[in-house]
Structure formats: structure tokens, C-alpha cells
Amino acid sequence: MEEIQAVPQTGTSHALELRFTGSGNEYFRIWIVNLLLTIITLGLYYPWARVRRLRYFHGNTLVGGHALDFHGEPKKMLRGFLLAGALVLLYSFAGRISPLAGGVAFLAVASFVPALLWAALRFRLANTSWRGMRMRFAGTIGGAYRALAAAVVPIALLVGLGWLSGSPTDDPDQPPRTALAIAAPLVVLLALSLAPLMFWLFKRYQHGNLALGEERSRLGLGPGPFFALSFKVAGVFVLASLALNIGPALAVGLEDVRGRTWVLLLLVFGYLIVLAISGAYATSRLQNLLWSNTASARIRFRSALEALPYIRLAITNAVLVILTLGFYWPYAATATAKMRLEAVTVQLDVSPDELATEWRRDDDAAGDAAGDLFGIDIGF
Amino acid sequence: MPPGLEADYFDGRSARAIRVSLRVENGMLRIVGDALDLSVPVASIDWPERRSRGVRMAHLKGGGSLHCSSGVAWDAWARDQGLGDSLVVRAQQSWRLAVGAIAALIAVCAAFYLWGVPVAARVIVRLVPPGVDARVGEIVLDTLRDQEIVAPSAIEWEQQERIRTAFAAAVGRTWPPGDRPALHLRFYESALGANALALPGGTIIVTDDMVRLLADREDVMLGVLAHEIGHVRERHSMRALVQVSLLGAVAGLAYGDYSAVLAGVPAVLGQMAYSRDFERRADDESIRLLRANGISPxxxxxxxxxxxxxxxxxxxxAKHFDLGIALASHPADEERMRRFQAAAHEGSMAR
Incomplete structure (x- = not known):
């Protein structure tokens, strides 16, 4: 048996390193073959492609020397994929037929979202194993609705605003346009300011129900850090826009007629880089925030993903993906996975072997089969 | 008997590894280890795919699994036991086949773009009842009115009727009664400038600026309206809706993993190229009507x-962006002018 890369620490604490051994070259070949098969089968091959990709990424993720494994079955995932596809089609066509049908479809889809998220979380975790042990998602479907219930407030505000501004102006029962013009930005601002709270509620549900054996995680965080982080991300976005988008646009002044197409393309390019920078900043800070505060009774995680190297990687990836018309994507995906995963360590308050012997799973079948019911798999 | 492959067996109930030796005998996999002797049908096992590195994990029915930390040893063993690779696995492990896959992918995408999407859109639109077109057209018109892009026309009623009558007569001379499109000509004052639009369902909008621009040239106006009738006859706006959805779906499969913004770019560029094609088709219909009415294109x-x-x-x-041709929904004016001129010369030679 391969030795466990456990570094004994003070007392009985053990740190398990995460390693990612996937290679861009190999994943490129897997990706291109998958993409070809998916396109010539008009998308029906997608679940098989997804399973192969997840197995590649799981199988190359070593936790304390042991690889993760993915057990999802493509045929079951095809059902979930078709169901999700039908919902998306229904929604996009309903909106084109009439605003009322669009509204009804929106409500129908929105009322399904928590159940879909719950099913997806269950499916993904129930089909992920480490050392032959399946993980579990212990959250309930009711918990998913409770975690997402608060999202009704900003959605209702925005829908109400859209409805008011879309109604005829000469109707005396309606508030006048000027009042609406003042209220509209405030309502949007209010809805936006609630977003970190919504996000925290969802993450508390997600990170508070990860289970392995008898261990069950919780997220030891209030909503405060999420608000702080959203301000910082907004700040990074504004600074990056000033440096790469708004600044150059003002400097050029859009005067030269012949150069305009190029200026426009450069600005679009700059905007994509701005998105890459602020997205990478948000991802790295969020990963550290979430995983360093996720723990169960005897298992703790620590994530130390540095923002600057990760932003550098994201910029390189964005530039190369654009320049190669997407063909660089497999290299970007493996490099990103490596940097993100290897920043994480798992701390055990008990030796891994000792923990392994006490994990028993006798009451499994029914519960985990439910996770397979629709085979819904959404990436998180 | 040759020595079996050394691997770890997990029973799926505990995380304790059992050291086992693996051997295939008569279509059954024998798993032998400490106080363990299992025999499992080879066909029931979910075997791992060959990779250049990493561990190999096989899934057994009922939750058990086999792990081997040496991929090289596993692959050699699997080959010896006659467990072959699928074509997909061989393609994934060979650069030559992967490059072949790139070429095939580009060919498939090109065929899809050139023939697949336009043909599929034509078939799908044929399945959509015409009533849906009319409904979509009404929604578009309502939106144009609500957003004050169009306003009631300032053109006198007599002039509007004169254009309607002339156009109805010209259409009558061009298409036989069964094939004649319904005519709904509407005039609006609009910020769009001199323009004419064909809405799904057959309503044609002519802006006041267009009427003023061609006030002295009824023949040219007929050509403009015939161009719009061309869009209506072939249900171009409905086909455009379907085409952009199909393009978006495929681009989403290819690029959706990386960025939804990037995935939208090929869909938009592709639709613009299709749109230029529609304009050319509509110009052909315009030429047809002009000729049928003895007017030189x-x-x-x-x-x-x-x-x-x-x-x-x-x-x-007002300053506005000058977009290159790749970003334009209409072919360049020069190209369209040449087309009408060429049609005029052909016509005069035929006469």
C-alpha cells in the first residue's frame, strides 16, 4: 500500500496535502475527443463526456496520497441533462411567445431551482469517494428552500420594478415616471446589497452539510465577511476597469474614424481581462474564506490561495484562450485546478488510518439512491 | 500460473484497504486477499480508462472498488488479460488521433454552420404555425411603439394609399394568386431614419423618412418593398430566431465551460453572416418584382x-461607430449595387 503523505504534527493532528497530477496535454486530447463526440451526437454524448472529465479530475486529485473517484453513471445523468435542457428551452421559448408566458415560466423554473440545487449537491457528493468511501450531502430539500427563500425579496423587487416601468404612462392609477426614475436605482441598489446575504445563506447550507462517515461539516462564518468581500471585489473591478477599459477609451478619445473597429475590439478584449482579474480575485478570496472556515468535529480545512499568482494565471489563461479560439482551454482548466487544489490542506485530529477503520456505511442504499434519482449534476 | 496484479480492495463500507491479487479466469475476475476470495464477471465491472499517469480505479457492482497506484503495472496487466481499449481511449492517448479529432471537429462545425443550421431552421420554421409569426410580429411592433422607436406617421393618407395600391398591383404582376403574400403596409415616423422593416407575420413598416427619400421615385420604392416581401415570404425573421438559438446551443457546448460571454461571440458573428445571406435572398426577390414590372433593377x-x-x-x-463588415448584418452597399446592376444587364441581354 502506498504510504500516506501525512505529516505528524503536535499532539494527534495530521495534515493531509492535496496534490493535482493532471496534465494539460492529456486533458487536451480527452477534451477534443469528448467535444467532437458531443457535437456529432447533437449533445446526447454530453453526460459521457462529463463523467470522463470528472473521473479525470477526481482521479488526479490526491488527498493524502489517495485519489478521489467519481461514480456517476452517464445514463442516469442523461435523464437529468434532458430535464434541465427541457426547462431551459421552455423558459427561453415562453419568453418569446408572450411576456405573460415568460413570467409564468420564470416562476415555474424559479420554484424548481432549490430542488434542482439540492439534487445536484446530493448527486455530486454521493458519487464522489475517497479511499473507497462515498461522501454524502446531508442537507434536506426543505433546507434548500429555506436557504434560497430570501432570494424572493430582491427578485420580487426587480420584477415589480420591471412591471411598473413597463406599464402605460397615461394611466392615472400608476405612480408618475419621475417618482419611478428616482425609485428605480434605489430598488436596484437594495436588491444588489442583499446579494452577499443570499450568497452566505446558500454557502452556509452547502458547506454546512458535507458529510463523510460520521463527520459532518459546518460553516463557521457570519454574513459579515461576505459583505466585506463583495466591496473589495467591486473595488478591484472598478480599478481594473479604470486601468484597462475606461482609461484607454478616454485617452484614445474615439476620434480616429479608421481605427474605430480596432479600438472597439481592444476595449472588448480589455473588458474580458477586467472580468478575468476581478473574477480571479473573487474566486481566490472566496475559496480561502469558505474552506478555511469549513470544519467538522475532527476534520478541518485550510486554504491559502494567494490572490496575485492566481490573477496572473487567470490573465494568462484568458489571453491564450482568446488567441487560440478556445483550444487552450484544457491547459487553462488543469493549471487552474492545480493551483486551486494544491492551496488546500486537510487537518485531521486523528490519524487517517484510525479514522478509516471506524468509518462504516451500513445505512446507505436508499439515501444515496435518491441522489441518483434524476442524475442532476451542476458544477459548483 | 502467472502472478496476479497487486491492488487495494475497498468494500465500500469501510475505508480500510485490503491488499489483493487480481487475475482474469474464464470471463471472471478473481480477487484474492487476506480472508477474501471473490469472483466477479468481467463484463459487470466498470473498468478505468488507460491514461498516461495517475492511479487506476475499477468500480464493482454493489459499491466495492479496486485501486492500483501504478498505472503502468495496471495497463500492462490489463493488456495481458485481454482487456482492450475502446476507440475513444485510443484516440485520447494518441496525438495523431487527437489531431484527427481536431480536423474532424472543424469539418463538422463548418458543415453544421454552412448546411446544418440553415436547413434545420427551415425545417423547424415549417413546423411552426404561421399564427406564431403573427403573434411575434405584434409583440415586436408593440415594443417598437412602447419604446417610442416608432410614432404615428405624418405622411398624408392619400400618399400612403397611392403606395399601397401601386405595390399591390406590382405584387399581382409578379406572383401567381396562390403564391401571393398577404400585404400589411404600415407607415411610421421613426428615429431609425430612412428604413423599411419586415416583421414576422408579414407586416412591413416603412418609415416616413424613407417615403420622403423616395417621394419622386415610385419604382425604387417598389424595389424596397419587394425586398421586405422577400423577407416575409421566406420567414427570415423566424428562421433567424431559430438559427441564433441553434448556434448559441453549439457554441455553449464548446465554450460554455470557460465563459458564457465568449460563447455568445460565435453565435452573434454567425447570425450576422446568415443575416447577410438573407439580405441577398431578399434582394433577389426585389429584382424579380422589378423585372416582372418592366423596371430595370x-x-x-x-x-x-x-x-x-x-x-x-x-x-x-451624431458620431457613431463604423463597424467592419464581419460585424455588419447587411452586405456592403457596393456589393448590393453591383448585384442589382448585374441583374439589370442580364435582363437587358435576355430581352
């Missing part, structure tokens, strides 16, 4: 000259 040059003069005048009033 060359008169359409007048339209482009006047439109260009108008756009220069507007450009001085």
Missing part, C-alpha cells in the same frame, strides 16, 4: 446613393 442604385448621402449627413450630426 439598376434603379436601386438610386436608393443606395441617397441612403449614403443621408447617412453622411446624419454622421455629421
Amino acid at each position: 439598376e434603379v436601386m442604385a438610386m436608393l443606395f446613393q441617397r441612403l449614403q448621402a443621408e447617412s453622411h449627413r446624419r454622421a455629421k450630426e
Whole structure:
């Protein structure tokens, strides 16, 4: 048996390193073959492609020397994929037929979202194993609705605003346009300011129900850090826009007629880089925030993903993906996975072997089969 | 008997590894280890795919699994036991086949773009009842009115009727009664400038500026309206809706993993190329009507000259972006003018 890369620490604490051994070259070949098969089968091959990709990424993720494994079955995932596809089609066509049908479809889809998220979380975790042990998602479907219930407030505000501004102006029962013009930005601002709270509620549900054996995680965080982080991300976005988008646009002044197409393309390019920078900043800070505060009774995680190297990687990836018309994507995906995963360590308050012997799973079948019911798999 | 492959067996109930030796005998996998002797049908096992590195994990029915930390040893063993690779696995492990896959992918995408999407859109639109077109057209018109892009026309009723009558007569001379499209001509004052639009369902909108631009040239106006009728007859706006959805779906499969923004780019560029194609088809219908009414298609040059003069005048009033041809929904004016001129010469030679 391969030795466990456990570094004994003070007392009985053990740190398990995460390693990612996937290679861009190999994943490129897997990706291109998958993409070809998916396109010539008009998308029906997608679940098989997804399973192969997840197995590649799981199988190359070593936790304390042991690889993760993915057990999802493509045929079951095809059902979930078709169901999700039908919902998306229904929604996009309903909106084109009439605003009322669009509204009804929106409500129908929105009322399904928590159940879909719950099913997806269950499916993904129930089909992920480490050392032959399946993980579990212990959250309930009711918990998913409770975690997402608060999202009704900003959605209702925005829908109400859209409805008011879309109604005829000469109707005396309606508030006048000027009042609406003042209220509209405030309502949007209010809805936006609630977003970190919504996000925290969802993450508390997600990170508070990860289970392995008898261990069950919780997220030891209030909503405060999420608000702080959203301000910082907004700040990074504004600074990056000033440096790469708004600044150059003002400097050029859009005067030269012949150069305009190029200026426009450069600005679009700059905007994509701005998105890459602020997205990478948000991802790295969020990963550290979430995983360093996720723990169960005897298992703790620590994530130390540095923002600057990760932003550098994201910029390189964005530039190369654009320049190669997407063909660089497999290299970007493996490099990103490596940097993100290897920043994480798992701390055990008990030796891994000792923990392994006490994990028993006798009451499994029914519960985990439910996770397979629709085979819904959404990436998180 | 040759020595079996050394691997770890997990029973799926505990995380304790059992050291086992693996061997295939008569279509059964024998798993032998400490106080363990299992025999499992080879066909029931979910075997791992060959990779250049990493561990190998096989899934057994009932939750058990086999792990081997040496991929090289596993692959050699699997080959010896006659467990072959699928074509997909071989393609994934060979650069030559992967490059072949790239070439095939590009060929498939090109065929899909050139024939697949337009043909699929035509078939799908044929399945959509015409009533849906009319409903979509009404929604578009309502939106144009609500957003004050169009306003009631200032053109006198007599002039509107004169254009309607002339156009109805010209259409009558062009298409046989069964094939004749329904005519709904509407006039609006609009911020769009001199323009004409065909809405799904057959309503044609002509802006007041267009009527003024061609007030002295009824022949050119007929050409403009016939172009719009061309869009209506072939249900171009409905086909465009379907085409952009199909393109978006495929681009999403290819690029959706990386960025939804990037995935939208090929869909938009592709739709613009299709749109240029629709314009050419509509110009052909315009040529057809002009000829059927004994008007030389060359008169359409007048339209482009006047439109260009108008756009220069507007450009001085308000600055706007000059987009390259890849980003334009219409072919270049010069190309369209040449097309009408060529049609005029062909016509005169045939006569």
C-alpha cells in the first residue's frame, strides 16, 4: 500500500496535502475527443463526456496520497441533462411567445431551482469517494428552500420594478415616471446589497452539510465577511476597469474614424481581462474564506490561495484562450485546478488510518439512491 | 500460473484497504486477499480508462472498488488479460488521433454552420404555425411603439394609399394568386431614419423618412418593398430566431465551460453572416418584382446613393461607430449595387 503523505504534527493532528497530477496535454486530447463526440451526437454524448472529465479530475486529485473517484453513471445523468435542457428551452421559448408566458415560466423554473440545487449537491457528493468511501450531502430539500427563500425579496423587487416601468404612462392609477426614475436605482441598489446575504445563506447550507462517515461539516462564518468581500471585489473591478477599459477609451478619445473597429475590439478584449482579474480575485478570496472556515468535529480545512499568482494565471489563461479560439482551454482548466487544489490542506485530529477503520456505511442504499434519482449534476 | 496484479480492495463500507491479487479466469475476475476470495464477471465491472499517469480505479457492482497506484503495472496487466481499449481511449492517448479529432471537429462545425443550421431552421420554421409569426410580429411592433422607436406617421393618407395600391398591383404582376403574400403596409415616423422593416407575420413598416427619400421615385420604392416581401415570404425573421438559438446551443457546448460571454461571440458573428445571406435572398426577390414590372433593377442604385448621402449627413450630426463588415448584418452597399446592376444587364441581354 502506498504510504500516506501525512505529516505528524503536535499532539494527534495530521495534515493531509492535496496534490493535482493532471496534465494539460492529456486533458487536451480527452477534451477534443469528448467535444467532437458531443457535437456529432447533437449533445446526447454530453453526460459521457462529463463523467470522463470528472473521473479525470477526481482521479488526479490526491488527498493524502489517495485519489478521489467519481461514480456517476452517464445514463442516469442523461435523464437529468434532458430535464434541465427541457426547462431551459421552455423558459427561453415562453419568453418569446408572450411576456405573460415568460413570467409564468420564470416562476415555474424559479420554484424548481432549490430542488434542482439540492439534487445536484446530493448527486455530486454521493458519487464522489475517497479511499473507497462515498461522501454524502446531508442537507434536506426543505433546507434548500429555506436557504434560497430570501432570494424572493430582491427578485420580487426587480420584477415589480420591471412591471411598473413597463406599464402605460397615461394611466392615472400608476405612480408618475419621475417618482419611478428616482425609485428605480434605489430598488436596484437594495436588491444588489442583499446579494452577499443570499450568497452566505446558500454557502452556509452547502458547506454546512458535507458529510463523510460520521463527520459532518459546518460553516463557521457570519454574513459579515461576505459583505466585506463583495466591496473589495467591486473595488478591484472598478480599478481594473479604470486601468484597462475606461482609461484607454478616454485617452484614445474615439476620434480616429479608421481605427474605430480596432479600438472597439481592444476595449472588448480589455473588458474580458477586467472580468478575468476581478473574477480571479473573487474566486481566490472566496475559496480561502469558505474552506478555511469549513470544519467538522475532527476534520478541518485550510486554504491559502494567494490572490496575485492566481490573477496572473487567470490573465494568462484568458489571453491564450482568446488567441487560440478556445483550444487552450484544457491547459487553462488543469493549471487552474492545480493551483486551486494544491492551496488546500486537510487537518485531521486523528490519524487517517484510525479514522478509516471506524468509518462504516451500513445505512446507505436508499439515501444515496435518491441522489441518483434524476442524475442532476451542476458544477459548483 | 502467472502472478496476479497487486491492488487495494475497498468494500465500500469501510475505508480500510485490503491488499489483493487480481487475475482474469474464464470471463471472471478473481480477487484474492487476506480472508477474501471473490469472483466477479468481467463484463459487470466498470473498468478505468488507460491514461498516461495517475492511479487506476475499477468500480464493482454493489459499491466495492479496486485501486492500483501504478498505472503502468495496471495497463500492462490489463493488456495481458485481454482487456482492450475502446476507440475513444485510443484516440485520447494518441496525438495523431487527437489531431484527427481536431480536423474532424472543424469539418463538422463548418458543415453544421454552412448546411446544418440553415436547413434545420427551415425545417423547424415549417413546423411552426404561421399564427406564431403573427403573434411575434405584434409583440415586436408593440415594443417598437412602447419604446417610442416608432410614432404615428405624418405622411398624408392619400400618399400612403397611392403606395399601397401601386405595390399591390406590382405584387399581382409578379406572383401567381396562390403564391401571393398577404400585404400589411404600415407607415411610421421613426428615429431609425430612412428604413423599411419586415416583421414576422408579414407586416412591413416603412418609415416616413424613407417615403420622403423616395417621394419622386415610385419604382425604387417598389424595389424596397419587394425586398421586405422577400423577407416575409421566406420567414427570415423566424428562421433567424431559430438559427441564433441553434448556434448559441453549439457554441455553449464548446465554450460554455470557460465563459458564457465568449460563447455568445460565435453565435452573434454567425447570425450576422446568415443575416447577410438573407439580405441577398431578399434582394433577389426585389429584382424579380422589378423585372416582372418592366423596371430595370439598376434603379436601386438610386436608393443606395441617397441612403449614403443621408447617412453622411446624419454622421455629421451624431458620431457613431463604423463597424467592419464581419460585424455588419447587411452586405456592403457596393456589393448590393453591383448585384442589382448585374441583374439589370442580364435582363437587358435576355430581352
